[in-house]
Amino acid sequence: MKKKELTFLTVALILGAILGGLVGEIMGTFLPDGAVKILCTESFDIGFEPFAVKLYAINFTLGLLLKINFVSVICVLLVIAYYKWWYI
Template sequence: MLKKSGSYLLLFIFIGGLLGSILGEILQVVAPQGTVQNIFVQALNLGLDPPVTVNLVLIKFTLGFLLKMNLLTVLGMFLGAYVYKHV
């Protein structure tokens, strides 16, 4: 039995979201074009695109991130939380 902690919950949610995203990418390739594919595969991109570059003469760094979520990602996150609760 797992000790129920916040870090394990985040891990289960992350893994569920990752599996949902992978399933969404596979579905995008194998499913025929149509409404069902658009509902499950259409992604929402959140983040910095293009990345922000800061030049401080001595050092130059780039900061950027992009979170790509679709419906299957969200369903996978909820499934991860459900599995965490019942394990």
Template structure:
């Protein structure tokens, strides 16, 4: 696999997860209360909370949280299937 393809796949997976999360939240906001709304709006946060390092003249803050929901996972699977179909 070429470096260009790996970069494209990484960017596509990240965009797929972000777009899937947005779609899941938008669809979930229009649904009535129930199991389907919970499926679309329930998300898991993976990562670590912001860490702050205060020095005399500088303050560094570092943190990363990834919020994954059902539609994000579906979009990631779609990107992987599309990538395998297109490049292999």
């Protein structure tokens, strides 16, 4: 795999996850209460909360939190299928 293809795949996976999460949240606002709304809007968090190191003149904060819902997983799988279809 070339470096250009790997960069494209990484960016595409990240954008797929972000857009999938956004689409899931938007769909959840328009859906009536029920199982599909829960499936689209419920997410689980992976990562750690931000922590801060406060020195006299410098504040340093570090944190990483990934919110994953069903639609973002579907979008990532679609990106992988698209990549395999066109690039492999």
